[in-house]
Amino acid sequence: MELPMDKASPRSTPLSLPAGAAPAVAHQTPASLPLGPPAAASTKPLVASANPPLLPVMAPAAAPKSSSGAVEESKDAVEESNKSNVLTIGSIRSALIKQEDTIIFGLLERSQFCYNPDTYDPNASRIVGFNGSQIEFMVQQTEKMHAMMGRYKSPDEHPFFPENLLEAVVPSVEYENVLHPAAANININKRIWDVYFDDLLPRLVMEGSDGNCGSSACWDMLILQALSKRIHYGKFVAEAKFQGSPDTYTPAIINKDSDKLMDLLTFTKVEEDVRARVMSKVMTFGQVVSPEADPAIETKLKIEPELAVELYDKWIMPLTKEVQVQYLLKRLD
């Protein structure tokens, strides 16, 4: 649940890191994500500004304090760190890779509870003065509160119930405008909501009720927010790809050729790498850890890795590309 709502606050100093503390994004080995061949645009900044960037992809910028805490380093990355405050393909990729951890942690936590159908049944919620389910109540109320704190002013945050938001009660923040203004109207959270509750959740958890409706709703919300952030990052991915090679995309945009755009945005090898990494992560983070475990016995996992891989394969990557296509179709408006 990354919530960069205040990253551009005038009272904070985004990315003014202490000496010796280079942003983690700049130290990350460019990994494989559906951004197209790294060579194409990996050093091309989206914005070349002398000011600290106010960009979502720079958000997870803190490297662990300790020397044993780790972010991957590479020569390229060190070079990138000298440019520091620009939005690059590498920085987007780094953010997406970190978001995988949050999504997977959320799935692992949610998986310990049953489905708990009462969480999703408007007739079971019995909340005085509210006509909906417990999960709807929790997400709506949380979004109202986070909106008061300015969360949805950030271009990488998208509410599930935009019609119910309250006005921010913190001073208004100016985010650097790296996206085309049309980006503001792209929000596919309704699709994400349906995919999560109709397709993913019933296969993640055991049927039935254990009474933990509240815990279930909390983890559902964390996963939904992480999925929403990951998928809507497609806006930044698309902008980076477009800036990297505008001539490639312009004809299809002018022709409003969605299929062609989807084709241009698809890199099979990169998607395979994502699947492999997600598999590795579930097999690592999903272990039931016990120091006295017998090495002869297979390590037990909390969820099936294939489920997370399929989530990426069937939903996260396609929906991210759908956001990219929607964005590019409006990119020249």
Add this chain to the structure above:
Amino acid sequence: MELPMDKASPRSTPLSLPAGAAPAVAHQTPASLPLGPPAAASTKPLVASANPPLLPVMAPAAAPKSSSGAVEESKDAVEESNKSNVLTIGSIRSALIKQEDTIIFGLLERSQFCYNPDTYDPNASRIVGFNGSQIEFMVQQTEKMHAMMGRYKSPDEHPFFPENLLEAVVPSVEYENVLHPAAANININKRIWDVYFDDLLPRLVMEGSDGNCGSSACWDMLILQALSKRIHYGKFVAEAKFQGSPDTYTPAIINKDSDKLMDLLTFTKVEEDVRARVMSKVMTFGQVVSPEADPAIETKLKIEPELAVELYDKWIMPLTKEVQVQYLLKRLD
């Protein structure tokens, strides 16, 4: 962030698991936690009721749906599952072990951001109509909303700002009364708050600001809630120990001898096992996962395992025992 607020809802059926789905708590190998020697009380139920138990320790009862998802099994545990709906030392232990995962996941997520001092500075928050810091605003507002959903009616949930709660808007839930009524007045969240912000957080994260005050506050809150739940579980631990061997504890309780109680509640070997397991978990969950990692190169970790071990050693286990002592001192009132 387990939130068992509705586990006892009359409309849900706690622990009415589908056929073939035995509660995970009953399939967990009794692991080592500061509950005293397992032999002493591991099969003694706290309540022997034919009704489904409405107890917080039974909450994380869902075993993963798939056969590859895993809970540890043992002969003892299978026997325990036949008793099913009772609160046992084994079920408490299982809950505490799962809570470790949540705490560690939270630390790993928070560690990716800088300290972000503006999150904690009342003068920096500038929230209209609120005289406090951003973290205080977020925790207070979230607790108000969760209170409306009945969270703090559950005996294993403790608010950080009890004076600000709103009335529940869901039908009132009756929790089975396994604790002495005095338990309701034990809440050491102020200590937990101070320990987290004064001692732990500055050592977990890099100094400075990256602008992510909102994300920082979200993960802070998740960790605080997980720590609070873990530490206040001491009430159940103490009740189980007392019921397991009342003669051991009664003289010290009558004499109001806190030191003696602390001594009786301390099992060095068990605490060593906790430290070892926490170390293993951070070394597993904290890995920076990359499928193309070179096995010859040491795996990088997001945080130092020693930090989490010290958190348990210096704060979580002592504060849990402090809750136990507070509880036992009132156990015979």
